[in-house]
Amino acid sequence: MRYPLLWCCLLFVFGATVDAKTNPTPSKKNTPKKATSPITIKPIDVKKKKRVETPEEKEPTGFATVIDLSKQHQRVRSLGESLRESAGVNARSTGGTGAWSALSIRGSSSSQVQILLDGIPLNHGGSGAINLSDLPLDTLKEAVIYRGFAPAHLGGAIGGVVNLITLFPQESSTFQANITAGSFGTLKTNLSWGGRQGQWEWFLLAHYIGTEGNFPYFDNHGTPLQTEDDLPDAVRQNNQNHLFSTLARAAFQPIKKLKLSLTYMLVGRNMGVPGVGNYRSEEASFGSTRHLLQLHVAGKHLPLAGLRWQSRVYFIQQQEVFKDLLGEIGLGRQDTNNHSLVAGWKSLIRWAPVAFWEGTLSFHARRESFQPKDELQPTLEQPERSRWSLQPTLQSLFYLWDERISIIASGQLEYLCTPALPVPIMPGFQPEEETMLLPIGRAGLRIQPWSFVLVQGNVGRYVRPPTFWELHGDRGITIGNPRLKPEVGLSMDAGGVLQFKKLGILREVRFGYAFFHTQSTDLIRFIQNSQQTAIAVNISEAHITGHELQARVNIADIWHLSADITWMEAINQSEIVAENGKQLPGRPLWEVSIRSDITLSWGRLFYSYTGLGGNYLDTANLQELAPRHIHNLGLTISPIKLARALGSTFPWHHLRLTLEVKNILDQRVAFVPLRPPLPNIKEIKQALSDYGGYPLPGRSFYISIQWKL
Template sequence: MERCTYRQRVGRSVRAVVGLALLLAFRAHPAPADESPVLQEVVVSAEAPPPEPTETPERTAAVTVIPAESFQEKATSVPEVLEQSVGLTIRRFGGLGAFSTASIRGSTAQQVAVLLDGVPLAGPGTGLVNLGDLPLGDVERIEVYRGASPLRLRSPAIGGVINIVTRKAKQGWNARADATYGSFDTLDTRGVVSWKGDRLGLLVSGSYTSSDGDFEFLDDNGTRANPDDDETTTRRNNAFYARNLLAKFSWEPSPVLRLELSDDYFDKREGVPGIGSNQSDTARLRTYRNVLSVRAVRDEFLSENLGAELFLHRIDETTAFLDPLGEIGVGRQDNVNETVGWGADGMLTYYWGEHQVLTLLGAYRNERAESRDELAEPAEGDTQERTTYQAGVEDEVYLLDDRLVLVPQVLYTFLDHEFGGRAPFSWKELPSPDDRGYWTYRLGLSYQPRPWIKVRANAARAYRFPTLTELFGDRGTVIGNPELVPERGVNWDLGVAVDPVWPAGRVHLEAAYFQSRTDDLILFEQTSQRTVRATNVSSAWVWGLETAWSLEVTRRLAVSGNYTFQHTENTSDIPYYRGNQLPARPEHELFNRLELLFGWGKVFHELSWTSGNYLDAANFEKAETRRIHNLGLSVQPGRGLTVTFELKNLTDEQVSDALGFPLPGRSYYVTVSAQL
C-alpha cells in the first residue's frame, strides 16, 4: 500500500474539515438587530455573564477551574500547576519536562482523560499522556473534573477529565510576553499576540523551553537498605528543549454563527537518563505532536431554540526512541511509534422553555497506531486501528427558581478494532477483540438553599477501555490479550461550598466526600523471563475527603489552599497485593499559599505536604513525609511589567515520586512578564 507523507495527510485533513465546517456557514442568517441570541438568556441564575456554553464548566460536577492569571507570572509547568489542585496527585519521573502523569481521587493515570480544547490527547497504544509535554504559554484555563464530567467532553473516564483550554483572541490588539531563567540553565520563553475585530479574530502563541536538568541528588547505588554506599551525584543525559506554536483564526459571519480554526504544533527532543543508580548517557527521545481542529457553532439552527455545534479534529503524534548502546531496557533499540487520530462530533442543544436544556451528542473517532523497529532488516512493525462511535443525551433541568439543578446523562460507546500482526515469538496471527458497546450513566445535582451556600452531588458509572498494547501486545515484551474487558468503575461524591459574608473581602470554603469502586483492573503478569501479558485480575476501593479554602483575611493578607485525605485499598484476589494501599496515591496531601499584598507587588509562601505514600504495589517502599517550601517575591516596576523571584524547595528536600527517579532539590528562578 502506498504511504502518504505527513504533509499530504494534513493537507487532506485541512480540506476535509474546512469543507464540512463551511456547510454550516452557508446556512447562516443574521438575527434582527434588536434581538439577543436565546443562548444568553438560558442561565438566569448566573452571577455574571457566562462565556460561550461550549466552554462553561458543568454546574453540578466537582470541577476546579485554574485560570492563567494564577500561574502565568511564575516559573512553573502543567504538572506543577495541577499538583496544587484539590483531589489530584501528580507523579513526576524527574524535573522540568520529565514524564508526568495525574491521578484523580485515587485513580490510575490511564483512568484520567486529558483533553486539549476537547481533543483527546491519549494515544490508543498506551492510553497515557505526558503532562510534561503540555506547554503553559497557550493556556487560558485548565478545567479539572473530579469524577463525573459533562457530555460535551465525550469522556466516560473513571477518574475524571483534565481539559486544557487554549487562549482566544480578545477585542482589539493584545500582546503578552513572559521569560524565565533559573537553575540548571533553565530557559522558558512564552509570547502571544492577538487581534479581534467585529467579525474576524487572529491569535498566534509560541513558546521555547530548555533545561540542562543537571541537578544533584542522593544516589543509593540501588541498595536502599545500605546507606554506606550512598553518594551525591549529578543527573546526566537529562537535557531537553521543546518548541510550541499555536495559531487560531475565528470568523463570525453573523451574530448567530461562529467558526474557529486552530492548529497546535509541539516538538520536543530530550535525553533519557534512566534510573538514578544506573544512568544512561546516550538514550534519546523525540516527540512530535500536531492538533488541528475546526469548530462551528450556530446559536439558531432550524429554530431559535435550537443550537448546533460541529467539531472536527485531527491529531498526529510521533515518538522516536533511540538507545544505541542498550542502556535502557533489553538490547539496542531504535523504535518509531506513529499515531493518527481524527474525529467528528456533532452536538444539538435545545432550550426547552425557560428551565430545561437538552443536549444530544453524536461522535466518531478513528485511531491508527503503527510501531516500527528501525533496526530490523528491513524495518518492520505492526499496525492497530480502533474506531469509536458514541451517542449520548444529557438533560439539564432547573427547578425551584433555578436553585435546584438536575443533570441526568446517558452515553453509549461502541468499539471496533482491527489488528494486523502476530503474537511475539510466533507466526500465529492475533485475533481482534469482539466488537462491543457499553452504556455509561451519570446523575448530577446542585442545590442552592441560600445565595451563599451550594450543595453538589454526583453518581456515575464509567469505563476504561484496554489500550491497543494491552490488547495486541508489541514486538517482544508484551503479549497481546484480545479477551480483555474494560475496567469498570462506579463513583459518587457529595459536597458543599459556602461563600459567607466577610468584612475584609471574599471567602470561599468547600468540602466533599467521594467514593469509588473499580473492578476488572488490568495488570501485567509475568509469563516468562522476557514477556508479560495484561489480564483482568484486580479491583480497588477508594474513599476520601476533599477540602479547599480561599480567604482574604485583610486587605493585605490572603490565604488559599486545599487538603485531600484518601484511603485506597487493593481488593484483588492476588494474595500479596490484597489489602495493600495503592502505590503513588498518598493518604494525605496539603497545599497552602500565603500572600502579603502591597501596592508595589506581593510576597508569597507555598507549602506542599505529603504523607502516607507507598511507591510500590507490594507496599515495601514507603516514601518519607515530604515538606516542600517555596518562597516568592513579585514586584511591578512599571505599568504592565512584573518581575517575580522564586526560591523552590527551600530546605533542599531529596524526594522522588517513583523509585529510581529523583526530583530536583533547591532551585531559583526569575520571571519577567510584560503585558503590552
C-alpha cells in the same frame, strides 16, 4: 443504572413533552434563564471579572475546579505542578523541568483520566496515559478539572476529566515577550501577538523551554543499608530537556449568532532519559512531535431561540522516537519509531425551550491508528493497529424551585470496532475483528436552598477500553491479549459548599467538602508468563474512598488564602495474595496544598506549600516513598508602577519582573521506615521521588522579565 441511554432518552422525551403541553408557542416571557454554572472552588489565581460560562463547563452537580493558568506564565512551572494543587488531584513526575508527568484524580490511574484540549480528547489507543509535560502551560489560558462527574459531551472517565483551554486575545491588539532564566541551565522564552479587528480575531505564540537538568541529588548506590558509599550531592546526568511549541488561532464571526475558528498547535521535544538515580544512563534519548489541527463552528439561538450548537473536526498526528542503543534502560537495546494518527468529528446540540428544562444531544465519531516500528529490525514490519469509535450521548437537565434544585441524568453508548491484525499476535489466537459496546450512565442532584449553602451528589458508571499495547503487545517482551475486558468503575460522591460574601473586609469566605468512593473492577495488569515475556490480563480490583476539603478566604481583594486537603484510602483488591488489602502504589494517603497571594497595584507576593505522605512504591507496601514538605516563594513587581506609586513618572508601565525560589528549604531526602526492620536498623535515608529511583530537584532560583505592548 442498567440502561443509562434508555433512561436518558425517556427523560429527554418527557422534558420535550412537558414543554409542548405547557408552552405551545414560545414567548419572551418564557425565555430560558441562563443555566447555573458548575460549583467551582477556585485556586489562588482568581480573575476579578465575572467569568463567562462556556458550553463545555456547564455541569451544575459536578465537583469542578477552574484554574487560571494565564497568571502563571512568568514562572517556570509545569502543568502538573499547577493541577496538583487542587483537592483530589495528584501529578507524579520523574524529576526536573519538562520531565515525564502523569495525572491521577481521586486515586485513579493516569490512563483513567480523560485529558482534553479545547474539548478534543488527547487520550488515544496507542497510549492511554497523557504526559502532562507535552502540554506547555504557556499555551494555556485555564484548566477545568472535573473530579468524577463531567459534562456528558466531554466524555467520561473513572477518575475524572480535565479540559484545557488554549490562549486567545483579550484586547484589540497585544504583543508580549517573556524571558526566564534559572537554576540547572534553565531558559524559557515566549513571544505572542494577538488582536481583533472587525469580524476577525487572531493569536500567535512561540514558546521554548530548555534545561540541562543537572541538579544535585542523594544517591545511595543501590545499597540503602550501607551509608559508607552514599553520595549526598551526586549530579543528575543525561537529564537535558528541550521543548518548542507554537500556537496559531484565528476566528471569524460573520454574524452575532455564528462563529468559526481554526486552531493549529505544534509541540516538539528532544530529551535525555537519565534512568534511575542509582544506575545512570548516558546515551538514552527520547523525542516526540505532535501536530493538532481543529476547525470549530458554534452558533446560538440559530435557527431557534434557546438553541445552542457547536461542531468540530480535528486531526492529531504524533511521532515518538526512543533510542537506547547501549541497553541502559529496560531490557536490551531499543530503537523505536512509533506513529499515531487520530481524526474525529464532534457535535453538540443544546436546547433550552423553557426555563426549567434543557436537553443535550452530542455525537462523537473517531478513528485512531498506531504504527510501531523497530529500527533495529527494519525488515520486520509491524502491522498497523487501528479502531473506530462512535459515541452518541443524551442528557436531560431539570431546574425546580426557581433553579434551587437541579436534577441531571445522562447516558452514553460507546461502540468500539478494532479490525483484526493480518497475523496472530501469539499462538492460539486467530486474527478476528473485535467489537465492544460500552454503556456509561450518570445522574446528579444539586440543592441550594439559600445563596450561601449548597449540597450536591452524583453517581456514575465509567469504562476504560484496553489500549493497543494491552490488546496486541509489542511483539517483544510484552504480549497482548485480545480477550481483555474494559476496566469498569462505579463511583459516587457527595458534598457541599458554604459561602459568605462581604463580611467587612472579608470579601469572600468559602468552604467546600466532598466525600467520594470508587469501585474499579477488571483492572488490566501485565504479569510475567515466562522468563522474558509478560501478558496483559484482567486481574485487579480496587476500592478507593476519600475526603476532600477546600477553603478560600479573600481579604479586602488584596490577600487571598486557599487550602486544599485530600485524605484517601486506595485499597488493592487484587487476586494476588501479597497485594490484596494493601494500598495502591503512587496514591498518597494524605496530601495538603496551601497558597497565599498578596496583590497590590505595583506587584504580587505569592507563597505555596505542598505536603504529602503515606505513599508506597510497590504493590506489597514494603517500600514507602519519602514524605515531602515543599515551600515555594515568589515576587512579581512592575518597576514602573512601583516608581509611579513613589511619585516618579516613567513610560512602559507593562514591564514586569518576577523572582521565584522553589523548594526553599532544599528538601531532597527524608527517612522512611525499613520493612521489615532489622535489629539495629529501623529506618533508611531516601531521596524524594514520585517514582522509585527518579529523584526530584532541591532548591532552585528563577528570574523572569515580561514586557507587554
